[in-house]
Amino acid sequence: MGRWFQTAVVGWLVLTALPALAAPAWDEAAATAGTRAFAHYQALHRIPELGKQEFKTAAYIRQQLQAAGIRDLRTVAGLPTAVIAVIDTGKPGRAVALRAEMDARKGSETSGLPYASQIPGMMHSCGHDAHAAMLLAAAETIAKAAKGLTGRYVLVFQPAEETAGGADDIVASGILSRLGVSAILALHAAPGLPVGAVDLAPGPILAGSHYFTVTVTGRGSHAAAPQDGDDVPTVTADLISDLVRLPARTFDAVAKPVVISVTSITAGDEHSANVLPTQAVFRGTLRTFQDITAATPGHPSIKGRIEQFLTGRARAAGTEARITWRPGPPPTVNDAGLYDRAVTQLRRHWPALQIGTGKPSMYAEDFAYYTPHVPALYAGLGTAKGKLGLAPVHTDGFTVHPDALTVGVRLLLEFASLDTP
Ligand SMILES: [Zn+2]
Numbered sequence: 001m002g003r004w005f006q007t008a009v010v011g012w013l014v015l016t017a018l019p020a021l022a023a024p025a026w027d028e029a030a031a032t033a034g035t036r037a038f039a040h041y042q043a044l045h046r047i048p049e050l051g052k053q054e055f056k057t058a059a060y061i062r063q064q065l066q067a068a069g070i071r072d073l074r075t076v077a078g079l080p081t082a083v084i085a086v087i088d089t090g091k092p093g094r095a096v097a098l099r100a101e102m103d104a105r106k107g108s109e110t111s112g113l114p115y116a117s118q119i120p121g122m123m124h125s126c127g128h129d130a131h132a133a134m135l136l137a138a139a140e141t142i143a144k145a146a147k148g149l150t151g152r153y154v155l156v157f158q159p160a161e162e163t164a165g166g167a168d169d170i171v172a173s174g175i176l177s178r179l180g181v182s183a184i185l186a187l188h189a190a191p192g193l194p195v196g197a198v199d200l201a202p203g204p205i206l207a208g209s210h211y212f213t214v215t216v217t218g219r220g221s222h223a224a225a226p227q228d229g230d231d232v233p234t235v236t237a238d239l240i241s242d243l244v245r246l247p248a249r250t251f252d253a254v255a256k257p258v259v260i261s262v263t264s265i266t267a268g269d270e271h272s273a274n275v276l277p278t279q280a281v282f283r284g285t286l287r288t289f290q291d292i293t294a295a296t297p298g299h300p301s302i303k304g305r306i307e308q309f310l311t312g313r314a315r316a317a318g319t320e321a322r323i324t325w326r327p328g329p330p331p332t333v334n335d336a337g338l339y340d341r342a343v344t345q346l347r348r349h350w351p352a353l354q355i356g357t358g359k360p361s362m363y364a365e366d367f368a369y370y371t372p373h374v375p376a377l378y379a380g381l382g383t384a385k386g387k388l389g390l391a392p393v394h395t396d397g398f399t400v401h402p403d404a405l406t407v408g409v410r411l412l413l414e415f416a417s418l419d420t421p
């Protein structure tokens, strides 16, 4: 009994000491890391680059990681701007991955900030520079603290979130499974949410996306004589206005929310104002949490219903509609167990953090590609304070308040030290 008690006490001491090693509170390190993140943010914000062309961004990230003494930098075949850094503490333990994107978008920044984009027509309007900057500062902090930590830390600087082939190429390369990654976590700037708040929810949080192109063809004619042709532009305009309204009257609004947006229309040309052309093309995106190919008794699939509508309506007007589809990311699904661990740890280490659940949205995100393979958690980081951090993502007025970076780095450090299986 005495011996058992002694062993039990020693065991208890070891057990209570281990989580302290595995999950340190990062409050003191976060202030310094926040200052570092702001420096990285300004540097990256000035040099926005499109997906798969993030060469200057990748060079900066590599240089900073090496300066922090992080030597194990991996590459991904076919994705030359990806940077995957590994910090191995040399002690056994789980491998947690943190992911940040690197790519910018087309747009003309209107912030007027001293560190505004220096590349005309290009800007970071989705906050990926902030994500990469916070991850860099988190990597520096982890590298400095590595002696007191266990396991491995995998920092994924991912190209091409906005375009295609960023997350899915990294997953397909198998690098995360080769590194034994047991969980992957990421933050995204959430405009309008105050600095000091984070949105975190279990289960499906972001929709899956699909892209479509519709080509409408028919007989052309002189603009003065629409009766001699099929008036393709007017038929197309009718198709578009009915298509975007179709979900409200066709799909279960509660169980099967669907959003369809047409984002590009082309027909005719600027020199032919007196010609009704033979062809019009429109493109757009469909957002839903559902499998668009799944039919139920009495209800065609979402994809089937849309195709039936477009081809049938076009035919009734004497034209023909051809539809092609390109899949985007599937829905993003947060792992419930990882969510529980994260919230428990955050409440313990950081009582002042405002944790909300947000609400599922029809935005899509290529972080979704990681979620079927490894427990994943994607969180919204509050970036609004004063006049900054209010404009929506993908607008020219998009900004991130610098104070959000300190909160974000600390969150990433807490995520990195989660006690995952
Ligand atoms: Zn975006």
Ligand SMILES: [Zn+2]
Residues within 6 Å of the ligand: 126, 127, 128, 161, 188
């Ligand atoms: Zn984004």
